[in-house]
Amino acid sequence: MAEVNQKTADQDTCASAKDSPDIIRIQDLTKIFRNKQEVTAVDHVSFTVRRGEIFGLLGPNGAGKSTLIRILTTLMQPTSGTACVDQYIIGKDDGTIRSIIGVCPQNSTLDIELSAYDNLDFYGNLLNVDETLLQDRIWELLEMVDLTDRAAMPVKTFSGGMRRKLEIVRAFLHHPLLLFLDEPTIGLDPESRREVWQQISRLNTEKTTIILTTHYMDEAEKLCDRIAFMNRGKLIALDTPDNLKKVIPTGELLEIGFGHLDEGVITAIRDLAEVRSVEVQDQILKISVSSGSKVLPVVLANLERFSIPVLSISIRAPSLEDVFIYLTGTGFEAG
Amino acid sequence: MEKAQGIHTLIRGAFAIFRRDFKKFLSNPFVIIMTLFMxxxxxxxxxxxxxxxxxxxxxxxxQEDPYIQETPLYLAGLDLLRTYHQEDNPALFQVTVFPDEFSAQEALNNRQINAYVVFPSNLSPNREVRLYIDSSEYMVPTLIQAGVQSSLALLGAKNPLQVYDLYGTINYIQFFGVGVIVMAIFMTTMMGGGIALIRDREMGIIEGYLVTPVKRSSIILGTIASGTVRAFLAGFIILLVDMAIAGVIIRTFESFVLVVLVLLLICVGITSLVVALSSRFSSQQEYASSVAFLNLLFFMTSGAFYPIIGMPYWLTWLTVINPEYYAIDALRSIILRGQGLSIIAVDLVAIIIFTVIAIFLGITTYRRTIE
Structure with missing residues (x-):
């Protein structure tokens, strides 16, 4: 009964969200799957998404991203907690929510036997786009993704990048307030990825808020205004890419490739005042420092002293992946 | 040495593939059972x-009019026909006596009997014996004619036998051809339509519909409507082929309307049934093996190949609940016998009952998968 009471209380919150700067408000959202054993896929997650931003949802496989997206796209009901999309509440105003969101799923759901035009026309009708405007809208979107000359060709003749762009604009036919993109560039070559990124940025300028899930850190970093990290059903961090990087106390990472190594040198380097930590990985010495260029000469002098041949040197700022590893203690691939 | 090594590699690779295939085969007991069951x-x-x-x-x-009293030929004939049988089989005929030709003719038209024999009256005892046969069945007319002929021979009667085929000469291809129309509808819908539905679900295409504001009832209605039209086209094309190749003809506009009505009803029914079935099965393979079995059961007991009268009793009860039987029976009445609504009424009612149940099942099961 407590759950029901909470829901009615939150209804007002959703209604008041109409003119707020947040388009999505999630509070204590939890989803538990009860099959043979209980799995908490989403565990008391709360956050908001601002109008007009590109919001990245990152995390390894099984982190709960997909479940969260499925709840927000009305495909699944949460076990507890509330989620508002604009002034509508998930689980109550699903019909209205479906008319203001656009969804581009991870696995292609284009009808490859049908032409590009027919695919858009079909969804135009499902999405209830004004019939008098639909034709013009389809041509406008085909133009946008540079597929005008292939409008009548079956989608099966298209490249992966072309299909992806077509599928993204298909979700955009009805000018949604909110666009969900699930792994939009998975399996695409670098050239196509860049095109899809441009496409996403362009759609974002049309006042559409975009929620993007991805595995690719570079993609999130390049596109997203803010990024949420998820791991094991929990939200572990949410901020702009730049701020997230500041989470790591280390300023920079010094990576030195070597031929052979002496244990003594590691101790010597570790004892340096500016050095935070030293790690050896695959013939590479990884040294966390506050400022790489300042420490480098000292480190090199030490290596010289132990007559260790240096094969390569790089100084890099921490990537989002480093941030994730720092926050969770596990890598992305390890899940 | 090198040769032995080569053989070893060959066997190793082959064995690896053998094991992989076999493990996959054993991993799905349902399909194994169905494939052996078939x-x-x-x-x-x-x-x-x-x-x-x-x-x-x-x-x-x-006995022919005017009736004075039962002729010796009639009495002996009636007796013999009642008991006539081939070798060790039960009696070939189940004889009903009619008071006059008119009522016998009516019974034949209403398909209560398959044929009737008219023995000559007292006035002209040497006239021919007449035999009126419903020629639209397969095998049965030949058996009747042979049975009546040998009965007369056994009696030593000199009267010639005059045979009247009620619906003209009907070849097996025409008898079978009408059954194939319904078979085409069942096969295309169960195999093609159902598998396409499962594939759409597996690929997430149905889920794609669900995140759009399209109404759930629109999805169901659209799916059943498209399946129905596809099934109808399949049946109609076979009907045209029947007309061109088997020489099947539709005599009147009324017959044509009735054929279309029966086809449409059965198409809606079978499409809804397939929608229900495909919603229940999670994989294409399971669905395909179950449906192949169901298809066989429906088709074999539908009377499309062979008259129902020749089936053992325990099989005929399958016929009673087989919608395909009623559809084929109705189409044969309309197309081969040129009969109208009054004769096919029973078939129509059965088809309507099936269709209504199937629509109900289709809507409820499909709704459950998309909600």
Missing amino acids: PIMYLIIFGNAMGGTITGIPLGVV
Whole structure:
């Protein structure tokens, strides 16, 4: 009964969200799957998404991203907690929510036997786009993704990048307030990825808020205004890419490739005042420092002293992946 | 040495593939059972449905007017026809006596009997014996004619036998061709339509519909409507082929309307049934093996190949609940016998009951998968 009471209380919150700067408000959202054993896929997650931003949802496989997206796209009901999309509440105003969101799923759901035009026309009708405007809208979107000359060709003749762009604009036919993109560039070559990124940025300028899930850190970093990290059903961090990087106390990472190594040198380097930590990985010495260029000469002098041949040197700022590893203690691939 | 090494590599690779295939085969017990079940059912149903002995054919016997008293030929004939049988089989005919030719004719038209024999009256005892046969069935007319002919011979009667085929000469291809129309509808819908639905679901295409504001009832309505039209086209094309190749004809506009009505009803029904079935099965393979079995069962007991009268009793009860039987029976009445609504009414009611149940099942099961 407590759950029901909470829901009615939150209804007002959703209604008041109409003119707020947040388009999505999630509070204590939890989803538990009860099959043979209980799995908490989403565990008391709360956050908001601002109008007009590109919001990245990152995390390894099984982190709960997909479940969260499925709840927000009305495909699944949460076990507890509330989620508002604009002034509508998930689980109550699903019909209205479906008319203001656009969804581009991870696995292609284009009808490859049908032409590009027919695919858009079909969804135009499902999405209830004004019939008098639909034709013009389809041509406008085909133009946008540079597929005008292939409008009548079956989608099966298209490249992966072309299909992806077509599928993204298909979700955009009805000018949604909110666009969900699930792994939009998975399996695409670098050239196509860049095109899809441009496409996403362009759609974002049309006042559409975009929620993007991805595995690719570079993609999130390049596109997203803010990024949420998820791991094991929990939200572990949410901020702009730049701020997230500041989470790591280390300023920079010094990576030195070597031929052979002496244990003594590691101790010597570790004892340096500016050095935070030293790690050896695959013939590479990884040294966390506050400022790489300042420490480098000292480190090199030490290596010289132990007559260790240096094969390569790089100084890099921490990537989002480093941030994730720092926050969770596990890598992305390890899940 | 090198050769032995080569053989070893060959066997190792082959064995790896063998093991992989076998493990996959064993991983799905349902499909194994169904694949083994199929040939066994084939044997039992196909063997019985096709190989049965036809006995107990409903036959009318009547004496020609003007009636004075029963002629010796009529009495002896009636007696013999009642007991006439082939070798060790039960009696070939199940004889009903009619008071006059008119009522016998009516019974034949209403399909209560398959044929009737008219013995000459007292006034002209040497006139021919007449035999009126419903020629739209397969095998049965030949058996009736042979039975009546040998009965007369046994009696030593000199009267010639005059045979009247009620619906003209109907070849097996025409008899079978009408059954194939319904078979085409069942096959295309169960195999093609159902698998396409499961594939759409597996690929997430149905889920794609669900995140759009399209109404759930629109999805169901659209799916059943498209399946129905596809099924109807399949049936209609076979009907046209029947007309071109088998020489099947539709005599009147009324007949044509009735054919379309029966086809549409059965198409809606079978499409809804397939929607329900495909919603229940999670994989294409499971669905395909179950449906192949169901298809066999429906088709074999539908009377499309072989008259129902030749089936053993335990198989005929499958016919009673088989929608395909009613559809084929109705189409044969309309197309081969040129009969109208009053004769096919029973078939129509059965088809409507099936269709209504199927629509209900289709809507409720499909709704559950998309909500």
